[in-house]
Amino acid sequence: MPVNANLTFLGAAGQVTGSCYLIEHNKQKILLDCGMTQGADQVREWHKFRFAFKPKDIDLVILSHAHIDHSGLLPLLVAKGFKGKIICTPGTAEILPVLLKDSVGLYLKDLEWQNKKAARAGKKQQEPVMTVAHAERVSELVQPLAYHKRQVPLPGLELEFADAGHILGSAIIELWIKGNQAMRKLVFSGDLGNPATVLMHDPAEIGQADVVLLESTYGNRNHQSLDNTIEEFASALEQAYNDGGNVFIPAFALGRSQEVLYYLALLHRQGRLKQRAIFLDSPMAISITNIYNDYLHALDQADLDKIGAGRSLQQLLPMLKLTPKVEDSMAINRVTHGAIIIAGSGMCNGGRIVHHFKHNLWKNTNHIIFVGFQARGTLGRRLVDGEKRVKMFGQDIVVKAQVHTIGGFSAHAGQSELLEWAKAIGGQPQFYLVHGEPEAQLVLQECLQQLGINALIPAKGDSIKL
Known part of the structure; x- marks a missing residue:
């Protein structure tokens, strides 16, 4: 009825x-x-x-x-x-x-x-x-x-x-x-x-x-297994380190950034992370990570135990640098190798990641790791689909950085x-x-x-x- x-x-x-x-x-x-x-x-x-x-x-x-x-x-x-x-x-x-x-x-x-x-x-x-x-x-x-x-x-x-x-x-x-x-x-x-x-x-x-x-x-x-995903992630990070460049991870400030920090902490704990500088380059992601820290009691405790239960996500990565200010973000461009930069937006349709791309997409030593879904019409989708030249800030920029797509983190x-x-x-x-x-x-x-x-x-x- x-x-x-x-x-x-x-x-x-x-x-x-x-x-x-x-x-x-x-x-x-x-x-x-x-x-x-x-x-x-x-x-x-x-x-x-x-x-x-x-x-x-x-x-x-x-x-x-x-x-x-x-x-x-x-x-x-x-x-x-x-x-x-x-x-x-x-x-x-x-x-x-x-x-x-x-x-x-x-x-x-x-x-x-x-x-x-x-x-x-x-x-x-x-x-x-x-x-x-x-x-x-x-x-x-x-x-x-x-x-x-x-x-x-x-x-x-x-x-x-x-x-x-x-x-x-x-x-x-x-x-x-x-x-x-x-x-x-x-x-x-x-x-x-x-x-x-x-x-x-x-x-x-x-x-x-x-x-x-x-x-x-x-x-x-279906997504590939988490073990395979972590191996693929670790391999991309190692390849970027060996190539002498930086890693750029477009990540949504909510959810994905905190998960990426978790996986980096896990690799660090296992002694498999070669990069010695990680930048969380998003004021919003920093604020939300602090909220996650306040809600650790509501998260999956078995996962937290693998990286050190009871500690904040930031404390588990001693090489993590938080860059809330614009000038902090701009200074990252002076770091030419050995760094991981996590910045939004996750689909590259705005935010600090597009500024980093302007300075780094054209360098063949750099690597971009996509860890989330890229909707049609976004810059992220165009890069994932293999476009070799994109227009940003009124400029044509050639894409020489290596692009990785890791779907298992979804x-x-x-x-x-x-x-x-x-x-x-x-x-x-x-x-x-x-x-x-x-x-x-x-x-x-x-x-x-x-x-x-x-x-x-x-x-x-x-x-x-x-």
């Missing part, structure tokens, strides 16, 4: 980034995630973006986790009139302001640079569509909810979070939607973690559901893990595949159907009745 509720797929439908889903129930409007689409010129994207609803009409946002492709539109939502509640886990609530202030700050810097360029050409200046104050206002609207605590955020809705095992604070959203004589359970996987990776617990199993939104980032392939579940998680859900739910590129979704859909699980692939803008 229906419960008079609709769900509309507004983002991460047929693509990985931009997670956003609208539920309309009893004249209430609820968003599951409010994420940015990542890839192209962010100033242009922000300025042409239009919500498919009136932000002031949204009563509630339920956030699966803090990654920008799931949370990045929240400041703009506030700037356009949203005044409702935002519910997320305590870990996400801690991390969210760091990411959003950084994201808006980068946007404002890019806008300032573009306005200066426009002024020199006699063109019109652009006004910002949001400010840092809007990012700060997001935090004021947040109401944390711990894992496995049931809450009634709006009449006719019950909400509970389970651990998604993806990053600190990541959640599987369980939502019970009640009508006069019926109830439907909607489950949104968020980003399911890869059980093989470190620091996070395995994703929680869900007992029953009527409708499931399942991420499909790696729906068409914090997303691979195909096998997605299938196992889906099989464990009782109640014969209808699945909808989201947060994935079409080729990955089609393969995962076929695999689910072979298991007797019906899965549809919605397009952006599609609506369903719950």
Whole structure:
């Protein structure tokens, strides 16, 4: 029996980034995630973006986790009139302001640079569509909810979070939607973690559901084993050291940077790390690493024991240098060999990594190690796909640095893990595949159907009745 509720797929439908889903129930409007689409010129994207609803009409946002492709539109939502509640886990609530202030700050810097360029050409200046104050206002609207605590955020809705095992604070959203004589359970996987990776617990199993939104980032392939991944990582580091150059690791400040530090600490503990300087070149990654240190009790203790339980991630790497200031980052370019530089953004569509690339992509002694998914349209994807010349800061730059892609570090579940998680859900739910590129979704859909699980692939803008 229906419960008079609709769900509309507004983002991460047929693509990985931009997670956003609208539920309309009893004249209430609820968003599951409010994420940015990542890839192209962010100033242009922000300025042409239009919500498919009136932000002031949204009563509630339920956030699966803090990654920008799931949370990045929240400041703009506030700037356009949203005044409702935002519910997320305590870990996400801690991390969210760091990411959003950084994201808006980068946007404002890019806008300032573009306005200066426009002024020199006699063109019109652009006004910002949001400010840092809007990012700060997001935090004021947040109401944390711990894992496995049931809450009634709006009449006719019950909400509970389970651990998604993806990053600190990541959640599987369980939502019970009640009508006069019926109830439907909607489950949104968020980003399911890869059980093989470190620091996070395995994703929680869900007992029953009527409708499931399942991420499909790696729906068409499995990750190689973690042991092989670590060997591949160690080999790339050693090769870079022997070549007399530096290693550049584009890494998201949240999750991936902390995992990379863990693996470097593990190699150091094993006596296999030859580099004697490691730079964590991201103010945001430094802040989030400090939050991770505060939450060590909530992380996987078996993993921490392998590198020295009870100590901060920074203390485990004596050669680690934190470079929060711009001048510290610029000084790294004077280090010509024997260094590892971890900098954002993870898909190379902004941040300090692009400045390092400007100075280092054209040197054949340098190595770039990609340790995460690169979405279409990003500089990172173009480098992974083998482009030999890229345009940066108005300059053509030849790519001579050696590029390594190490997929086994992914914090997303691979195909096998997605299938196992889906099989464990009782109640014969209808699945909808989201947060994935079409080729990955089609393969995962076929695999689910072979298991007797019906899965549809919605397009952006599609609506369903719950």
